[in-house]
Amino acid sequence: MTDTTIDLDVAEVERRLLARWPETRIAPSLERIRAVTDALGRPQRSYRSIHITGTNGKTSTARMVEAILLELGSTVGRFTSPHLTDIRERISIGGGLIPPDAFVRAYLDVLPAADAVDRGSATPLSFFEMTVAMAYQAFSTAGIDVAAVEVGMGGMWDATNVIDAEVAAILPIGLDHVDHLGPTRLDIAAEKAGIIKPGAFAVTARQTPEVEQLLRAHADAHLARLMVEGRDFGLRGRRASGGGQVISVDGLAGHYPEIPLSLHGRHQAYNAVVAIASVEALLEDAIPLDVLRRALGSARSPGRLEVLPGTPAVVLDAAHNPDGARALAAGLADLGHRPTVAVVAAMGDKDLAGMLAELEPVVTTMICTRNSSPRSLSAQDTGAAARAVLGSDRVVEIGHLGHALLEAVRTASALSEEGGAQVLVTGSVVTVGEARGLLGL
Known part of the structure:
Protein backbone atom coordinates (compact mmCIF):
# COMPACT_ATOMS: atom_id res chain seq x y z
CA MET A 1 0.00 0.00 0.00
CA SER A 298 -17.22 40.77 15.22
CA ALA A 299 -13.58 40.31 14.16
CA ARG A 300 -11.41 38.11 16.36
CA SER A 301 -7.64 37.68 16.66
CA PRO A 302 -6.79 35.22 19.44
CA GLY A 303 -3.59 35.92 21.33
CA ARG A 304 -3.37 39.53 20.15
CA LEU A 305 -4.23 41.79 23.09
CA GLU A 306 -6.91 39.22 23.86
CA VAL A 307 -8.74 39.88 27.12
CA LEU A 308 -10.15 36.91 29.00
CA PRO A 309 -12.89 37.97 31.41
CA GLY A 310 -12.69 37.00 35.05
CA THR A 311 -11.09 38.06 38.29
CA PRO A 312 -8.33 38.76 37.76
CA ALA A 313 -8.60 39.44 34.02
CA VAL A 314 -5.98 37.70 31.86
CA VAL A 315 -4.54 39.47 28.82
CA LEU A 316 -2.78 37.36 26.17
CA ASP A 317 -0.48 39.01 23.64
CA ALA A 318 2.07 37.35 21.37
CA ALA A 319 4.43 40.36 21.22
CA HIS A 320 7.94 39.05 20.52
CA ASN A 321 9.95 42.11 19.51
CA PRO A 322 10.31 45.70 20.78
CA ASP A 323 7.78 47.17 18.32
CA GLY A 324 5.22 44.58 19.36
CA ALA A 325 5.93 45.19 23.04
CA ARG A 326 5.54 48.95 22.52
CA ALA A 327 2.13 48.43 20.90
CA LEU A 328 1.16 46.09 23.73
CA ALA A 329 2.14 48.62 26.40
CA ALA A 330 0.12 51.33 24.67
CA GLY A 331 -2.81 48.94 24.26
CA LEU A 332 -2.89 48.16 27.96
CA ALA A 333 -3.66 51.83 28.56
CA ASP A 334 -6.91 51.36 26.60
CA LEU A 335 -7.90 48.69 29.12
CA GLY A 336 -7.42 51.09 32.02
CA HIS A 337 -4.40 51.66 34.20
CA ARG A 338 -4.16 48.92 36.80
CA PRO A 339 -1.52 46.75 38.46
CA THR A 340 -0.22 44.20 35.95
CA VAL A 341 1.51 40.92 36.74
CA ALA A 342 3.35 39.85 33.58
CA VAL A 343 4.31 36.28 32.73
CA VAL A 344 7.12 36.43 30.17
CA ALA A 345 8.76 33.63 28.19
CA ALA A 346 10.73 34.65 25.11
CA MET A 347 12.92 33.02 22.49
CA GLY A 348 16.68 33.28 22.64
CA ASP A 349 17.01 34.91 19.22
CA LYS A 350 14.83 37.92 20.10
CA ASP A 351 15.71 41.39 21.41
CA LEU A 352 14.60 40.66 24.96
CA ALA A 353 16.20 43.78 26.45
CA GLY A 354 14.34 45.95 23.96
CA MET A 355 11.05 44.23 24.76
CA LEU A 356 11.55 44.58 28.50
CA ALA A 357 12.35 48.27 28.19
CA GLU A 358 8.97 48.81 26.48
CA LEU A 359 7.06 46.78 29.07
CA GLU A 360 8.76 48.19 32.18
CA PRO A 361 6.46 51.22 32.62
CA VAL A 362 3.27 49.12 32.58
CA VAL A 363 4.35 46.07 34.62
CA THR A 364 4.07 45.86 38.41
CA THR A 365 5.64 42.41 38.81
CA MET A 366 7.28 40.25 36.14
CA ILE A 367 7.35 36.47 36.44
CA CYS A 368 10.05 35.10 34.16
CA THR A 369 9.56 31.57 32.87
CA ARG A 370 10.09 29.49 29.74
CA ASN A 371 7.91 27.76 27.17
CA SER A 372 8.36 24.29 25.71
CA SER A 373 10.34 25.35 22.64
CA PRO A 374 14.04 24.44 22.60
CA ARG A 375 14.59 28.04 21.44
CA SER A 376 13.09 29.42 24.65
CA LEU A 377 15.31 31.28 27.07
CA SER A 378 15.47 29.80 30.55
CA ALA A 379 13.67 31.48 33.42
CA GLN A 380 17.08 32.35 34.86
CA ASP A 381 18.33 34.05 31.68
CA THR A 382 15.08 35.97 31.25
CA GLY A 383 15.15 36.87 34.94
CA ALA A 384 18.68 38.24 34.70
CA ALA A 385 17.70 40.45 31.77
CA ALA A 386 14.54 41.56 33.58
CA ARG A 387 16.38 42.51 36.76
CA ALA A 388 18.67 44.76 34.72
CA VAL A 389 15.61 46.69 33.53
CA LEU A 390 13.04 46.40 36.33
CA GLY A 391 15.20 45.83 39.40
CA SER A 392 15.30 42.75 41.61
CA ASP A 393 12.25 43.57 43.71
CA ARG A 394 9.88 43.36 40.71
CA VAL A 395 11.18 40.11 39.21
CA VAL A 396 10.37 36.47 40.03
CA GLU A 397 11.75 33.37 38.30
CA ILE A 398 9.61 30.24 37.91
CA GLY A 399 10.82 27.54 35.56
CA HIS A 400 7.45 26.07 34.49
CA LEU A 401 4.89 28.09 32.56
CA GLY A 402 1.93 26.48 34.32
CA HIS A 403 3.36 27.24 37.76
CA ALA A 404 4.16 30.78 36.62
CA LEU A 405 0.54 31.30 35.56
CA LEU A 406 -0.72 30.07 38.92
CA GLU A 407 1.62 32.41 40.75
CA ALA A 408 0.59 35.32 38.53
CA VAL A 409 -3.09 34.72 39.24
CA ARG A 410 -2.38 34.45 42.97
CA THR A 411 -0.35 37.67 42.98
CA ALA A 412 -2.88 39.57 40.86
CA SER A 413 -5.74 38.33 43.04
CA ALA A 414 -4.00 39.73 46.10
CA LEU A 415 -3.46 43.04 44.30
CA SER A 416 -7.10 43.06 43.16
CA GLU A 417 -8.18 43.43 46.76
CA GLU A 418 -6.48 46.82 46.62
CA GLY A 419 -8.37 48.03 43.57
CA GLY A 420 -8.08 45.69 40.60
CA ALA A 421 -5.23 43.95 38.81
CA GLN A 422 -4.63 41.88 35.71
CA VAL A 423 -2.35 39.11 34.45
CA LEU A 424 -0.45 39.62 31.20
CA VAL A 425 1.06 36.68 29.29
CA THR A 426 3.50 37.63 26.55
CA GLY A 427 6.90 37.12 24.91
CA SER A 428 6.15 34.63 22.14
CA VAL A 429 3.39 33.06 20.08
CA VAL A 430 4.41 29.73 21.62
CA THR A 431 4.06 31.15 25.14
CA VAL A 432 0.59 32.49 24.44
CA GLY A 433 -0.52 29.30 22.71
CA GLU A 434 0.61 27.14 25.62
CA ALA A 435 -1.01 29.52 28.09
CA ARG A 436 -4.30 29.24 26.21
CA GLY A 437 -4.11 25.49 26.56
CA LEU A 438 -3.31 25.67 30.27
CA LEU A 439 -6.23 28.06 30.73
CA GLY A 440 -8.57 25.62 29.01
CA LEU A 441 -9.15 27.59 25.82
Whole structure:
Protein backbone atom coordinates (compact mmCIF):
# COMPACT_ATOMS: atom_id res chain seq x y z
CA MET A 1 0.00 0.00 0.00
CA THR A 2 1.46 3.37 -1.01
CA ASP A 3 1.92 6.32 1.33
CA THR A 4 -0.82 8.25 -0.48
CA THR A 5 -3.52 5.66 0.23
CA ILE A 6 -2.99 4.79 3.88
CA ASP A 7 -5.32 6.26 6.47
CA LEU A 8 -3.92 9.33 8.24
CA ASP A 9 -5.27 11.71 10.81
CA VAL A 10 -4.33 15.31 11.60
CA ALA A 11 -1.97 14.30 14.41
CA GLU A 12 0.00 11.95 12.15
CA VAL A 13 0.19 14.55 9.37
CA GLU A 14 1.45 17.11 11.89
CA ARG A 15 4.05 14.63 13.15
CA ARG A 16 5.31 14.11 9.60
CA LEU A 17 5.40 17.82 8.88
CA LEU A 18 7.34 18.51 12.07
CA ALA A 19 9.93 15.92 11.04
CA ARG A 20 10.89 18.27 8.19
CA TRP A 21 13.04 21.37 8.44
CA PRO A 22 11.55 23.72 11.06
CA GLU A 23 10.13 27.15 10.23
CA THR A 24 13.21 28.80 11.69
CA ARG A 25 15.55 27.08 9.22
CA ILE A 26 15.50 29.06 5.99
CA ALA A 27 16.96 28.30 2.56
CA PRO A 28 16.19 31.44 0.49
CA SER A 29 14.78 30.07 -2.74
CA LEU A 30 11.36 29.68 -4.35
CA GLU A 31 12.59 26.80 -6.51
CA ARG A 32 11.26 24.01 -4.30
CA ILE A 33 7.84 25.47 -3.56
CA ARG A 34 7.42 26.54 -7.18
CA ALA A 35 8.24 23.03 -8.39
CA VAL A 36 5.58 21.61 -6.07
CA THR A 37 2.88 24.10 -7.04
CA ASP A 38 3.74 23.68 -10.73
CA ALA A 39 3.29 19.91 -10.35
CA LEU A 40 -0.08 20.56 -8.72
CA GLY A 41 -1.22 22.73 -11.64
CA ARG A 42 -0.54 26.07 -9.92
CA PRO A 43 -3.57 26.00 -7.61
CA GLN A 44 -2.74 29.47 -6.27
CA ARG A 45 -3.78 30.96 -9.61
CA SER A 46 -7.37 29.73 -9.35
CA TYR A 47 -8.45 32.52 -6.98
CA ARG A 48 -7.74 36.18 -6.27
CA SER A 49 -5.52 37.11 -3.36
CA ILE A 50 -4.30 39.75 -0.93
CA HIS A 51 -0.73 39.15 0.27
CA ILE A 52 0.22 40.65 3.65
CA THR A 53 3.69 41.41 5.02
CA GLY A 54 5.23 43.66 7.71
CA THR A 55 6.93 43.15 11.06
CA ASN A 56 3.87 42.99 13.34
CA GLY A 57 0.12 42.75 12.89
CA LYS A 58 -0.01 40.42 9.89
CA THR A 59 -2.29 37.80 11.45
CA SER A 60 -4.76 40.36 12.81
CA THR A 61 -4.86 42.18 9.47
CA ALA A 62 -5.40 38.93 7.58
CA ARG A 63 -8.26 38.08 9.91
CA MET A 64 -9.86 41.49 9.35
CA VAL A 65 -9.47 41.18 5.57
CA GLU A 66 -11.10 37.76 5.83
CA ALA A 67 -13.96 39.09 7.96
CA ILE A 68 -14.74 41.90 5.50
CA LEU A 69 -14.65 39.62 2.48
CA LEU A 70 -16.84 37.03 4.18
CA GLU A 71 -19.39 39.72 5.04
CA LEU A 72 -19.34 40.75 1.37
CA GLY A 73 -20.42 37.21 0.48
CA SER A 74 -17.11 35.87 -0.84
CA THR A 75 -15.79 32.40 -0.13
CA VAL A 76 -12.50 33.13 1.59
CA GLY A 77 -9.35 31.21 2.42
CA ARG A 78 -6.89 32.53 4.98
CA PHE A 79 -3.32 31.37 5.54
CA THR A 80 -1.55 32.60 8.69
CA SER A 81 1.37 31.44 10.81
CA PRO A 82 2.41 30.33 13.29
CA HIS A 83 -0.53 28.68 15.02
CA LEU A 84 -1.39 29.00 18.69
CA THR A 85 -2.75 25.58 19.64
CA ASP A 86 -3.99 23.70 16.54
CA ILE A 87 -2.02 23.34 13.31
CA ARG A 88 -5.27 23.72 11.36
CA GLU A 89 -5.45 27.37 12.47
CA ARG A 90 -2.98 28.07 9.67
CA ILE A 91 -5.55 27.22 6.99
CA SER A 92 -9.00 28.75 7.29
CA ILE A 93 -11.76 28.15 4.73
CA GLY A 94 -15.06 29.98 4.88
CA GLY A 95 -14.19 31.57 8.20
CA GLY A 96 -13.43 28.34 10.08
CA LEU A 97 -10.55 25.94 10.56
CA ILE A 98 -9.99 23.63 7.62
CA PRO A 99 -11.88 20.38 8.43
CA PRO A 100 -9.66 17.47 9.49
CA ASP A 101 -10.44 15.40 6.40
CA ALA A 102 -9.65 18.34 4.11
CA PHE A 103 -6.36 18.95 5.95
CA VAL A 104 -5.33 15.33 5.46
CA ARG A 105 -6.48 15.41 1.84
CA ALA A 106 -4.38 18.52 1.17
CA TYR A 107 -1.32 16.76 2.60
CA LEU A 108 -1.89 13.67 0.48
CA ASP A 109 -2.45 15.81 -2.62
CA VAL A 110 0.85 17.61 -2.09
CA LEU A 111 2.91 14.63 -0.95
CA PRO A 112 3.79 13.05 -4.34
CA ALA A 113 5.05 16.35 -5.71
CA ALA A 114 6.93 17.03 -2.47
CA ASP A 115 8.56 13.63 -2.56
CA ALA A 116 9.69 14.23 -6.13
CA VAL A 117 11.22 17.60 -5.19
CA ASP A 118 12.93 16.07 -2.15
CA ARG A 119 14.51 13.36 -4.30
CA GLY A 120 15.89 15.91 -6.75
CA SER A 121 17.08 18.56 -4.31
CA ALA A 122 19.88 18.77 -1.76
CA THR A 123 17.49 20.82 0.36
CA PRO A 124 14.23 19.07 1.28
CA LEU A 125 10.95 20.93 1.51
CA SER A 126 10.54 22.50 4.93
CA PHE A 127 7.58 22.36 7.31
CA PHE A 128 6.58 25.86 6.19
CA GLU A 129 6.88 25.15 2.46
CA MET A 130 4.67 22.09 2.89
CA THR A 131 1.98 23.98 4.80
CA VAL A 132 1.96 26.74 2.17
CA ALA A 133 1.52 24.20 -0.62
CA MET A 134 -1.21 22.46 1.37
CA ALA A 135 -3.04 25.75 1.92
CA TYR A 136 -2.92 26.75 -1.74
CA GLN A 137 -4.09 23.30 -2.78
CA ALA A 138 -6.87 23.23 -0.16
CA PHE A 139 -8.10 26.67 -1.25
CA SER A 140 -8.29 25.50 -4.86
CA THR A 141 -10.07 22.29 -3.90
CA ALA A 142 -12.62 24.29 -1.89
CA GLY A 143 -13.22 26.66 -4.81
CA ILE A 144 -12.60 29.85 -2.84
CA ASP A 145 -12.99 33.30 -4.39
CA VAL A 146 -10.25 35.14 -2.50
CA ALA A 147 -7.29 34.22 -0.30
CA ALA A 148 -5.83 36.39 2.47
CA VAL A 149 -2.24 35.20 2.76
CA GLU A 150 0.19 36.17 5.52
CA VAL A 151 3.89 36.09 4.71
CA GLY A 152 5.87 33.83 7.03
CA MET A 153 9.11 35.86 7.07
CA GLY A 154 10.27 38.68 4.83
CA GLY A 155 8.58 38.47 1.46
CA MET A 156 10.77 38.04 -1.60
CA TRP A 157 12.00 34.55 -0.71
CA ASP A 158 9.07 33.54 1.47
CA ALA A 159 7.33 30.38 0.27
CA THR A 160 3.98 32.18 0.11
CA ASN A 161 5.42 34.43 -2.62
CA VAL A 162 4.63 32.01 -5.44
CA ILE A 163 1.20 33.62 -5.34
CA ASP A 164 0.60 36.48 -7.78
CA ALA A 165 -1.48 38.67 -5.52
CA GLU A 166 -3.45 41.56 -7.00
CA VAL A 167 -2.97 43.44 -3.72
CA ALA A 168 0.18 43.60 -1.59
CA ALA A 169 -0.43 44.94 1.93
CA ILE A 170 2.63 46.13 3.86
CA LEU A 171 2.34 46.81 7.57
CA PRO A 172 4.92 48.87 9.52
CA ILE A 173 8.46 47.58 9.02
CA GLY A 174 10.63 47.25 12.11
CA LEU A 175 13.60 45.20 13.23
CA ASP A 176 12.98 41.47 13.60
CA HIS A 177 14.54 38.32 12.10
CA VAL A 178 17.64 40.42 11.41
CA ASP A 179 19.76 37.27 11.11
CA HIS A 180 17.71 36.28 8.04
CA LEU A 181 16.47 39.59 6.61
CA GLY A 182 19.34 41.98 7.32
CA PRO A 183 20.39 44.38 10.06
CA THR A 184 18.53 47.56 9.01
CA ARG A 185 14.97 48.58 8.23
CA LEU A 186 15.98 49.22 4.62
CA ASP A 187 17.39 45.69 4.29
CA ILE A 188 14.18 44.27 5.70
CA ALA A 189 12.02 46.55 3.57
CA ALA A 190 13.83 45.38 0.43
CA GLU A 191 12.88 41.79 1.28
CA LYS A 192 9.27 42.67 2.08
CA ALA A 193 8.86 44.78 -1.07
CA GLY A 194 9.34 41.54 -3.00
CA ILE A 195 5.66 40.68 -2.64
CA ILE A 196 4.67 43.63 -4.87
CA LYS A 197 3.95 42.07 -8.25
CA PRO A 198 3.96 43.72 -11.69
CA GLY A 199 0.81 45.75 -12.22
CA ALA A 200 -0.47 45.07 -8.72
CA PHE A 201 -1.92 47.41 -6.13
CA ALA A 202 0.35 48.00 -3.09
CA VAL A 203 -1.11 49.38 0.13
CA THR A 204 1.34 50.38 2.83
CA ALA A 205 1.05 51.54 6.40
CA ARG A 206 2.95 54.66 7.41
CA GLN A 207 6.70 53.96 7.14
CA THR A 208 9.89 55.93 7.71
CA PRO A 209 10.67 58.23 4.74
CA GLU A 210 13.55 56.01 3.63
CA VAL A 211 11.42 52.86 3.69
CA GLU A 212 8.57 54.57 1.84
CA GLN A 213 11.03 55.75 -0.80
CA LEU A 214 12.32 52.19 -1.25
CA LEU A 215 8.79 50.79 -1.54
CA ARG A 216 7.85 53.45 -4.07
CA ALA A 217 10.93 52.73 -6.18
CA HIS A 218 10.10 49.02 -6.17
CA ALA A 219 6.46 49.69 -7.08
CA ASP A 220 7.45 52.07 -9.89
CA ALA A 221 9.92 49.55 -11.30
CA HIS A 222 7.14 46.97 -11.43
CA LEU A 223 4.46 49.36 -12.74
CA ALA A 224 2.53 48.80 -9.52
CA ARG A 225 0.36 51.43 -7.81
CA LEU A 226 1.49 52.33 -4.29
CA MET A 227 -1.02 53.85 -1.86
CA VAL A 228 0.33 55.20 1.43
CA GLU A 229 -1.39 55.59 4.78
CA GLY A 230 -1.54 59.21 5.85
CA ARG A 231 -1.69 60.47 2.28
CA ASP A 232 -4.06 58.22 0.31
CA PHE A 233 -6.05 56.75 3.21
CA GLY A 234 -5.90 56.88 6.97
CA LEU A 235 -7.37 56.77 10.45
CA ARG A 236 -9.50 59.84 11.11
CA GLY A 237 -10.34 59.08 14.72
CA ARG A 238 -10.70 56.43 17.39
CA ARG A 239 -11.92 56.00 20.92
CA ALA A 240 -11.60 53.03 23.24
CA SER A 241 -14.77 51.21 24.25
CA GLY A 242 -15.52 48.34 26.59
CA GLY A 243 -15.62 45.81 23.76
CA GLY A 244 -12.66 47.19 21.84
CA GLN A 245 -12.85 50.57 20.13
CA VAL A 246 -14.73 52.70 17.62
CA ILE A 247 -12.84 54.04 14.61
CA SER A 248 -13.49 56.38 11.71
CA VAL A 249 -11.54 55.78 8.51
CA ASP A 250 -10.85 57.65 5.30
CA GLY A 251 -10.45 54.84 2.81
CA LEU A 252 -9.22 54.76 -0.77
CA ALA A 253 -12.77 54.87 -2.09
CA GLY A 254 -15.00 55.95 0.78
CA HIS A 255 -15.30 57.49 4.23
CA TYR A 256 -16.35 55.12 7.03
CA PRO A 257 -17.48 56.77 10.27
CA GLU A 258 -18.11 55.14 13.64
CA ILE A 259 -17.03 51.58 12.88
CA PRO A 260 -17.03 49.26 15.90
CA LEU A 261 -13.80 47.24 16.09
CA SER A 262 -13.82 44.33 18.51
CA LEU A 263 -10.03 44.39 18.97
CA HIS A 264 -8.16 46.44 21.53
CA GLY A 265 -5.29 48.86 21.01
CA ARG A 266 -4.39 51.74 18.72
CA HIS A 267 -2.20 49.39 16.67
CA GLN A 268 -5.26 47.31 15.81
CA ALA A 269 -7.03 50.45 14.59
CA TYR A 270 -4.14 51.04 12.19
CA ASN A 271 -4.18 47.39 11.15
CA ALA A 272 -7.89 47.78 10.40
CA VAL A 273 -7.15 50.82 8.22
CA VAL A 274 -4.73 48.74 6.11
CA ALA A 275 -7.24 45.88 5.93
CA ILE A 276 -9.98 48.23 4.71
CA ALA A 277 -7.74 49.84 2.08
CA SER A 278 -6.57 46.41 0.89
CA VAL A 279 -10.12 45.20 0.32
CA GLU A 280 -11.01 48.48 -1.40
CA ALA A 281 -8.01 47.99 -3.68
CA LEU A 282 -9.17 44.47 -4.53
CA LEU A 283 -12.73 45.65 -5.20
CA GLU A 284 -11.61 48.92 -6.81
CA ASP A 285 -14.64 50.31 -5.03
CA ALA A 286 -15.92 51.37 -1.62
CA ILE A 287 -17.13 48.86 0.97
CA PRO A 288 -20.75 49.21 2.12
CA LEU A 289 -20.69 50.80 5.57
CA ASP A 290 -23.07 48.26 7.09
CA VAL A 291 -20.84 45.43 5.83
CA LEU A 292 -17.78 47.01 7.40
CA ARG A 293 -19.51 47.60 10.71
CA ARG A 294 -20.70 44.00 10.95
CA ALA A 295 -17.34 42.54 9.86
CA LEU A 296 -15.06 44.52 12.15
CA GLY A 297 -17.53 44.55 15.00
CA SER A 298 -17.22 40.77 15.22
CA ALA A 299 -13.58 40.31 14.16
CA ARG A 300 -11.41 38.11 16.36
CA SER A 301 -7.64 37.68 16.66
CA PRO A 302 -6.79 35.22 19.44
CA GLY A 303 -3.59 35.92 21.33
CA ARG A 304 -3.37 39.53 20.15
CA LEU A 305 -4.23 41.79 23.09
CA GLU A 306 -6.91 39.22 23.86
CA VAL A 307 -8.74 39.88 27.12
CA LEU A 308 -10.15 36.91 29.00
CA PRO A 309 -12.89 37.97 31.41
CA GLY A 310 -12.69 37.00 35.05
CA THR A 311 -11.09 38.06 38.29
CA PRO A 312 -8.33 38.76 37.76
CA ALA A 313 -8.60 39.44 34.02
CA VAL A 314 -5.98 37.70 31.86
CA VAL A 315 -4.54 39.47 28.82
CA LEU A 316 -2.78 37.36 26.17
CA ASP A 317 -0.48 39.01 23.64
CA ALA A 318 2.07 37.35 21.37
CA ALA A 319 4.43 40.36 21.22
CA HIS A 320 7.94 39.05 20.52
CA ASN A 321 9.95 42.11 19.51
CA PRO A 322 10.31 45.70 20.78
CA ASP A 323 7.78 47.17 18.32
CA GLY A 324 5.22 44.58 19.36
CA ALA A 325 5.93 45.19 23.04
CA ARG A 326 5.54 48.95 22.52
CA ALA A 327 2.13 48.43 20.90
CA LEU A 328 1.16 46.09 23.73
CA ALA A 329 2.14 48.62 26.40
CA ALA A 330 0.12 51.33 24.67
CA GLY A 331 -2.81 48.94 24.26
CA LEU A 332 -2.89 48.16 27.96
CA ALA A 333 -3.66 51.83 28.56
CA ASP A 334 -6.91 51.36 26.60
CA LEU A 335 -7.90 48.69 29.12
CA GLY A 336 -7.42 51.09 32.02
CA HIS A 337 -4.40 51.66 34.20
CA ARG A 338 -4.16 48.92 36.80
CA PRO A 339 -1.52 46.75 38.46
CA THR A 340 -0.22 44.20 35.95
CA VAL A 341 1.51 40.92 36.74
CA ALA A 342 3.35 39.85 33.58
CA VAL A 343 4.31 36.28 32.73
CA VAL A 344 7.12 36.43 30.17
CA ALA A 345 8.76 33.63 28.19
CA ALA A 346 10.73 34.65 25.11
CA MET A 347 12.92 33.02 22.49
CA GLY A 348 16.68 33.28 22.64
CA ASP A 349 17.01 34.91 19.22
CA LYS A 350 14.83 37.92 20.10
CA ASP A 351 15.71 41.39 21.41
CA LEU A 352 14.60 40.66 24.96
CA ALA A 353 16.20 43.78 26.45
CA GLY A 354 14.34 45.95 23.96
CA MET A 355 11.05 44.23 24.76
CA LEU A 356 11.55 44.58 28.50
CA ALA A 357 12.35 48.27 28.19
CA GLU A 358 8.97 48.81 26.48
CA LEU A 359 7.06 46.78 29.07
CA GLU A 360 8.76 48.19 32.18
CA PRO A 361 6.46 51.22 32.62
CA VAL A 362 3.27 49.12 32.58
CA VAL A 363 4.35 46.07 34.62
CA THR A 364 4.07 45.86 38.41
CA THR A 365 5.64 42.41 38.81
CA MET A 366 7.28 40.25 36.14
CA ILE A 367 7.35 36.47 36.44
CA CYS A 368 10.05 35.10 34.16
CA THR A 369 9.56 31.57 32.87
CA ARG A 370 10.09 29.49 29.74
CA ASN A 371 7.91 27.76 27.17
CA SER A 372 8.36 24.29 25.71
CA SER A 373 10.34 25.35 22.64
CA PRO A 374 14.04 24.44 22.60
CA ARG A 375 14.59 28.04 21.44
CA SER A 376 13.09 29.42 24.65
CA LEU A 377 15.31 31.28 27.07
CA SER A 378 15.47 29.80 30.55
CA ALA A 379 13.67 31.48 33.42
CA GLN A 380 17.08 32.35 34.86
CA ASP A 381 18.33 34.05 31.68
CA THR A 382 15.08 35.97 31.25
CA GLY A 383 15.15 36.87 34.94
CA ALA A 384 18.68 38.24 34.70
CA ALA A 385 17.70 40.45 31.77
CA ALA A 386 14.54 41.56 33.58
CA ARG A 387 16.38 42.51 36.76
CA ALA A 388 18.67 44.76 34.72
CA VAL A 389 15.61 46.69 33.53
CA LEU A 390 13.04 46.40 36.33
CA GLY A 391 15.20 45.83 39.40
CA SER A 392 15.30 42.75 41.61
CA ASP A 393 12.25 43.57 43.71
CA ARG A 394 9.88 43.36 40.71
CA VAL A 395 11.18 40.11 39.21
CA VAL A 396 10.37 36.47 40.03
CA GLU A 397 11.75 33.37 38.30
CA ILE A 398 9.61 30.24 37.91
CA GLY A 399 10.82 27.54 35.56
CA HIS A 400 7.45 26.07 34.49
CA LEU A 401 4.89 28.09 32.56
CA GLY A 402 1.93 26.48 34.32
CA HIS A 403 3.36 27.24 37.76
CA ALA A 404 4.16 30.78 36.62
CA LEU A 405 0.54 31.30 35.56
CA LEU A 406 -0.72 30.07 38.92
CA GLU A 407 1.62 32.41 40.75
CA ALA A 408 0.59 35.32 38.53
CA VAL A 409 -3.09 34.72 39.24
CA ARG A 410 -2.38 34.45 42.97
CA THR A 411 -0.35 37.67 42.98
CA ALA A 412 -2.88 39.57 40.86
CA SER A 413 -5.74 38.33 43.04
CA ALA A 414 -4.00 39.73 46.10
CA LEU A 415 -3.46 43.04 44.30
CA SER A 416 -7.10 43.06 43.16
CA GLU A 417 -8.18 43.43 46.76
CA GLU A 418 -6.48 46.82 46.62
CA GLY A 419 -8.37 48.03 43.57
CA GLY A 420 -8.08 45.69 40.60
CA ALA A 421 -5.23 43.95 38.81
CA GLN A 422 -4.63 41.88 35.71
CA VAL A 423 -2.35 39.11 34.45
CA LEU A 424 -0.45 39.62 31.20
CA VAL A 425 1.06 36.68 29.29
CA THR A 426 3.50 37.63 26.55
CA GLY A 427 6.90 37.12 24.91
CA SER A 428 6.15 34.63 22.14
CA VAL A 429 3.39 33.06 20.08
CA VAL A 430 4.41 29.73 21.62
CA THR A 431 4.06 31.15 25.14
CA VAL A 432 0.59 32.49 24.44
CA GLY A 433 -0.52 29.30 22.71
CA GLU A 434 0.61 27.14 25.62
CA ALA A 435 -1.01 29.52 28.09
CA ARG A 436 -4.30 29.24 26.21
CA GLY A 437 -4.11 25.49 26.56
CA LEU A 438 -3.31 25.67 30.27
CA LEU A 439 -6.23 28.06 30.73
CA GLY A 440 -8.57 25.62 29.01
CA LEU A 441 -9.15 27.59 25.82
